[in-house]
Amino acid sequence: MSSELTSGSGPALNEYYNASQLRADSWSRLKADSARLAAAAASADTSSLQRRVAETMAMLEPIEIYWAFPGRHNFKHLQRLFELGEYVGMSRSIARIVRSLMSNAYRHKAIPLGLNGETEEQEDADSVIESAEEVAHQRPYFEILVVDNMTLGQEQALRHSLRKMRRSEDQFIYEAVIVPSFEDAVIAVLQNHNIQAVVARYGFSYRSVHNFALLHRSLTRIDERHIADLQSEDYGIALARVCETLRPELDFYLVTDQSVEDVAGRVPQNCRRVFYNQEDYVELHLNILRGINKRYKSPFFSALREYARQPTGVFHAMPISRGKSITKSHWIKDMGEFYGLNIFLAETSATSGGLDSLLDPHGPIKEAQELAARAFGAKQTYFVTNGTSTANKIVVQSLIRPGDIVLVDRDCHKSHHYGMVLSGAQVIYLDSYPLDQFSMYGAVPLREIKHQLLKLKKAGKLDRVKLLLLTNCTFDGIVYNVERFMQECLAIKPDLVFLWDEAWFAFARFGPTYRQRTAMHCAKALRERYCSDDYRETYVAWKEEFDKLDPEDEATWLDRPLLPDPDQVVIRTYACQSTHKTLTSLRQGSMIHVYDQSFRTKVEDAFHEAYMTHTSTSPNYQILASLDVGRRQVELEGFELVQKQVEMAMVLRQAVASHPLLRKHFRFLTVQDMIPEEYRKSGIKKYYDPEDGWTRIWEAWAEDEFVLDATRLTLYVGDIGIDGDTFKNRYLMEKYGIQVNKTSRNTVLFMTNIGTTRSSVAYLIEVLVSIAHELEEESADANQAEQRVHARKVHSLTKELPPLPDFSRFHGTFQPGGDDSTGEGDLRTAYFLAYDDSKCDFLPIEDDTIDKKLKAGEDVVSAMFVIPYPPGFPILVPGQVVSPEILEFMRKLDVKEIHGYRPEIGLRVFTKEALSEEAQKN
Numbered sequence: 001m002s003s004e005l006t007s008g009s010g011p012a013l014n015e016y017y018n019a020s021q022l023r024a025d026s027w028s029r030l031k032a033d034s035a036r037l038a039a040a041a042a043s044a045d046t047s048s049l050q051r052r053v054a055e056t057m058a059m060l061e062p063i064e065i066y067w068a069f070p071g072r073h074n075f076k077h078l079q080r081l082f083e084l085g086e087y088v089g090m091s092r093s094i095a096r097i098v099r100s101l102m103s104n105a106y107r108h109k110a111i112p113l114g115l116n117g118e119t120e121e122q123e124d125a126d127s128v129i130e131s132a133e134e135v136a137h138q139r140p141y142f143e144i145l146v147v148d149n150m151t152l153g154q155e156q157a158l159r160h161s162l163r164k165m166r167r168s169e170d171q172f173i174y175e176a177v178i179v180p181s182f183e184d185a186v187i188a189v190l191q192n193h194n195i196q197a198v199v200a201r202y203g204f205s206y207r208s209v210h211n212f213a214l215l216h217r218s219l220t221r222i223d224e225r226h227i228a229d230l231q232s233e234d235y236g237i238a239l240a241r242v243c244e245t246l247r248p249e250l251d252f253y254l255v256t257d258q259s260v261e262d263v264a265g266r267v268p269q270n271c272r273r274v275f276y277n278q279e280d281y282v283e284l285h286l287n288i289l290r291g292i293n294k295r296y297k298s299p300f301f302s303a304l305r306e307y308a309r310q311p312t313g314v315f316h317a318m319p320i321s322r323g324k325s326i327t328k329s330h331w332i333k334d335m336g337e338f339y340g341l342n343i344f345l346a347e348t349s350a351t352s353g354g355l356d357s358l359l360d361p362h363g364p365i366k367e368a369q370e371l372a373a374r375a376f377g378a379k380q381t382y383f384v385t386n387g388t389s390t391a392n393k394i395v396v397q398s399l400i401r402p403g404d405i406v407l408v409d410r411d412c413h414k415s416h417h418y419g420m421v422l423s424g425a426q427v428i429y430l431d432s433y434p435l436d437q438f439s440m441y442g443a444v445p446l447r448e449i450k451h452q453l454l455k456l457k458k459a460g461k462l463d464r465v466k467l468l469l470l471t472n473c474t475f476d477g478i479v480y481n482v483e484r485f486m487q488e489c490l491a492i493k494p495d496l497v498f499l500w501d502e503a504w505f506a507f508a509r510f511g512p513t514y515r516q517r518t519a520m521h522c523a524k525a526l527r528e529r530y531c532s533d534d535y536r537e538t539y540v541a542w543k544e545e546f547d548k549l550d551p552e553d554e555a556t557w558l559d560r561p562l563l564p565d566p567d568q569v570v571i572r573t574y575a576c577q578s579t580h581k582t583l584t585s586l587r588q589g590s591m592i593h594v595y596d597q598s599f600r601t602k603v604e605d606a607f608h609e610a611y612m613t614h615t616s617t618s619p620n621y622q623i624l625a626s627l628d629v630g631r632r633q634v635e636l637e638g639f640e641l642v643q644k645q646v647e648m649a650m651v652l653r654q655a656v657a658s659h660p661l662l663r664k665h666f667r668f669l670t671v672q673d674m675i676p677e678e679y680r681k682s683g684i685k686k687y688y689d690p691e692d693g694w695t696r697i698w699e700a701w702a703e704d705e706f707v708l709d710a711t712r713l714t715l716y717v718g719d720i721g722i723d724g725d726t727f728k729n730r731y732l733m734e735k736y737g738i739q740v741n742k743t744s745r746n747t748v749l750f751m752t753n754i755g756t757t758r759s760s761v762a763y764l765i766e767v768l769v770s771i772a773h774e775l776e777e778e779s780a781d782a783n784q785a786e787q788r789v790h791a792r793k794v795h796s797l798t799k800e801l802p803p804l805p806d807f808s809r810f811h812g813t814f815q816p817g818g819d820d821s822t823g824e825g826d827l828r829t830a831y832f833l834a835y836d837d838s839k840c841d842f843l844p845i846e847d848d849t850i851d852k853k854l855k856a857g858e859d860v861v862s863a864m865f866v867i868p869y870p871p872g873f874p875i876l877v878p879g880q881v882v883s884p885e886i887l888e889f890m891r892k893l894d895v896k897e898i899h900g901y902r903p904e905i906g907l908r909v910f911t912k913e914a915l916s917e918e919a920q921k922n
Contacts, residue, residue: 017650017694019191019214020643023063024101030056031091031098038091053082062210066188068143068175069106070097073152074113107141108173139173140296140636143194144288147239148201149180165285172292182235183208183219189247190218190512193640197251197288198243200236220698221246221512237267244270246512248377249635251291253284295635297371299364300356301625307355308345321347346621358383358619359612368628375635376509377520378575378593382611383627385619388503388590389415391576393422395499395592396467398603398610399574400425403816404466405824407452410807411441411873412471412501417865421831421878426464426816426824428452429877433676434804438714439744441804442675443478443706444470446485447558452822453492454557459822465493471501472519475742475872476749477712478674479505479514481705483522484561490526490569491562497572497596498523505709506577506591507754510638511646513701514709523573523595530566539563572596582753583638584630589623641754648761649711649752653688655765656715661772662765669714669747671700671707679705711752718746720775721793736767742872746797802892805875805885811861811910813919814879829918830879830910834863839914842906845890850907854884861915863908864900868893876900882909 016022030053037049057079064075074097081090093113100106146158155178162176177195179188181204189195208216222242240252252271267274273287319325323344326336336344348355356363365383373381384391392415400406402424408416410429420427430448432441449468456462468489473479482500489496500519508514515521529535542563549556575593579585596603634641656662670686682700687710689695701707717727724743732738732748742749750764782790810825812818834840840863843849853860859881866876868890875886890901901907 015654015693016214017647017654017688018217018643019063019212020193021647021651022214023060023067026056026060026063027094027098027101030060031094034087034091034094038087040087057082062212062215063191065179065184065210066177066192066215068177068194069100069111070113072178073156076152108138139171141194142172142174142196142292142636143177143192144174144197144199145185145188145192145195146176146178146199146201147180147182147185147236148178148203149205150178150203161281162285165281170289171296172289174288180204181208182206182239183216184210185239186222186242186246187215187218189243189250190221191215193637193643195250196292196636197253198239199253199255199284199288200239201255202236202257204235206235217696217698220696240267240271247639249295249375249510249639251288253287292636295375296632298625298628298632299367299371300628301368301632303355303364304346304621304625307348308342320344323347343622346625348621355621358385358624359615359617365624368624368631372591372627372631373593375631376577376591376593377518377524378595380594380599382592382594383624384590384592384615385588385623386614386616387580387588388501388576388578389413390614391590391592392416392499392501393419394607394610394614395574395576396420396425396469397423397613398607399467399497399499401466402828403464405456405461405464406467406469407449407465408469409444409471411474412469413503414865414867414872414874416469416501417827417874417877420827422828424826424828425467427827428456428822428824429807431806433679434806435674436801436803437798438669438673438716438747439801439804440476440747441474442476443474443480445679446481446488446705449485449489450492450558450562451554453489454554455822457492459819461822462493465496467497467499469499469501471503472517473502473505473508473709473712475504476674476714477709479517479701479707479709481703481707482517482519483525484705486522486526486571486573487564488562490564492557494564494568495570495572495598498574500573500575502575503578503590504581506579507582507634507638507642507645507711510634511642513646513698514642516701517707519573519575520593520595523571527571527595527597530564530569530571536566539566570597572598579627579630584626584633584754586620586623586626588620589627589630591627638754645752645754645756646710648756648758649713650687650694651758652713652750652752652761652764653710655761656768657688658690659765659769661776662768665720665772665775666768667716669716673716674708674714675704675706681705713750713752715748715750716746717748718797719794721790721797723797724748731771732767736770738764738767745801802889803885805883805889808881808883808886810879811859811881811915813861813915813922816922818919818922825879827878830861830863830877833910833914833918834878834908836914839863839911839917840908841911843909844906845887846903850882850887851884854882854887858912859915861910863910866890866898866900866907868901869897869899874900882907 016025033049033052033056037046037053040046040049061075061079064070065072070078074093078090078093081087081093096111096113100111105111150158158178159176162174166173174196177188177192179185183206185198185200185204187208189198210216236254236256240254243250243252248270250270252267253273253275254267254271255275257276272291275284321344323336323341326332326344327341356365358365361369369381369383372383373379382394384394392413396406396416396419400420400423404423404425405428406420406425407428407430408420409432411432430444430452432444435442453462453465456465470480470485472482480500486498489498498519502508502519505514505518508518509521543565546556546560551557573595577591577593579591580587580589599607653668656666656668671680672685680700682704684695684697684700684704687695687697687708697707697710717724722731723745724747727748728740728743732740740748740750752761779790809820809823810830812820814826814830816824816826843853843860850860862876862880862882863878864876865874865878867874875889876882890898890907
């Protein structure tokens, strides 16, 4: 099919977020229509059904070439059956295909489709229900992509040759997908999640013969640098580079008729082997399996599983080890029944030997961490078994010395604030742009960060600036342009260290769109860029223009993009990720990823000490094993899982925006709602519109200052007069058992994850429809008094929202040297000063006590971290001056949980005498 396709029998194409979603729905529709066609009487008018089947087949034809099952050959056979009017046989085969696709049966056995003369008994062979034990022992299945221009007969011969290589001892099994062009290959690796390896031969062209817009969206992902001045003999090398960018986990094999030595020197790192002219099928087969096995290895999980199988005598200090204290008990055997025996067989003391030490790894833990570093694009990776709160403190303590200046995102996780206390940092808090109408903050604009760095430079303090700490992505889904932020900050301070809190962003590495905004990806990209001759030429030209401007004028730095000096810049980047939050891991399983050119020379020893300070000598081995297996999973199926995660979020957006009743009462906040226009160069406003369909988000993720993570869905409930906390508890949890992470005064945050299914999305939609019907009934039955009460609630939640206060300032007592020109503060001194009760007082906020002090010109200084939930970050920190705006915000808060503040005794503040006495010491 060479022309653009439309659908007359099913939903419009613009309703589909991706081809995978369209493929699944089209096969289901084809099954239903072909069954009706087969059941129709010979005399019946079936023209309408025939037309629907023909249209759906035309829709599927350009999609199916990118999948091994049912395969291009079988699909052609189905088309022939349709053309010959053999509807019964066609319907039976289609039903079998759909059943196999939905159950994934094709992944572990040959599926007879009735297309090659099989008997009905053979055709029914796939309907046998397999036991759980049989399923567990099935070999993992994957597909390889072969790029070459072949006839259908040559394709069949190639598949036959590869199948002949299979051996019973092979750990994995695979099938081949064969495409004829460079563009088809790009589409395949982005649409077919089963593909784990690419074999590029030398006989393929560049252009695809298909013109299907839903598939061709993928081609916008091609980096123009990889195909500039492309010659046909370089297609394979260019494809390897593109694949390395889009899906770096894929193994790439190149078959060439050029000088193999010359080609081998030009291929990227993901190219595992270069074969000359005609590949040896045995060698190719073995290399493919070896490449998969490198990712499949889970050294610590394997060691732990082997340990659990060994008979041992336990004479160390853990009664629960081997389950002895449970199996012998008369009273807690139900715990063993609930968890199963294996979890206790795998319990052992860290000092007993055989399973490596987390504090000094030399065996399987060390190897598991090295594999994780490879998977996440880091130089080093460290496992953490007590959460990202601890990971954050480890990194801060290893990098910061007392007196170092740190720029911190004010609304970051509380662990960072406590890390500043522990390290003795001089803190400058950065304000995010506020979203007052939703009672939440966005992210810190680049201009704000540059402004602070320039102030420090002017004050002669830039040498003391050590670290920039930002949250990427935020709880509400705001994602930074990491590469741009790092580049422009390095132009001002070329050795600045970056700590990106990616607690909620571990999954991003495994989606091509998301990956470009992760810390490790950007660190590597920047390092490679600054080492290139092209960048040096670009920098020289930029510097010539920049030097013509006034360097003392702040606008010179703020109003234009900045480039760092390649001779001075050093890439120093850290990321802490809560693996357990967005990937497969037991609770508190986290990772620290490092891409620091100075790590070995400046940080490693300090990092080791900080790691020893915060890491338990008795780490949970089950958490470590889950981190190891979670890494294996995302290297082999992370692309598929993240693709489905995003797809489910998009489906949910579409459902609410398109359903008449739902959109009357609810709406998900859009990009336009969450990110002000000045930070959206692309102009994107929303991901889905019922009129225009899906927005192409790739460009926005490539260039905008901030983007919105599609997997965070913030449901606005202000218009129904129900606050977020009530909606979560009374409606979602109590009535329907739906759990959510966060609320604000008028929003509820939903998140899809790698485990979200279409069924769970459907259930949420059903629940929202039920709630909408309930709201309709309540509105219809309400009397005038109830209507007035409801109107007041709506007005309160939509109009009477307290403005979100910025960080005020540190009191002069806690500013080094009393210098408030740059705003840094000594959190540590204030924090420990508050340990002395005699230096603190309590002031109520309900009356005018604090107002009178402020009007009299007296500073009221917080002695505590005050953290309301939501929003979940400190609105006051020790040593911070209480401003009228903060006081107003606290009074208008209607949340039940505020850490650091007890209404019955008041706000804990420093006494005037304590502040004076401390100031005299300094």
